[in-house]
Amino acid sequence: MADARKSLNWTKQYSHAMWPEDAKAIRDKRPPEEADTCTMCGNYCAIKIVNQWLDKANVDAFDD
DSSP states (O other): OOHHHHHOOOHHHHHHSSSSHHHHHHHHHOSSHHHHHHTTTTGOOHHHHHHHHHHHHHSSSSOO
């Protein structure tokens, strides 16, 4: 679930959810303005902001 969330992969998040149909129904009922954000945060989505920052970084922060 963490990897799916980091990549904002909603389909994969649904597949890992305890109640995938409910999770998808909730998101479908309240779609965000942009597809790559969550319904709670919108453009202030922490995952989206961190991913944008990491895309610009010279190193991969997740390498060991």
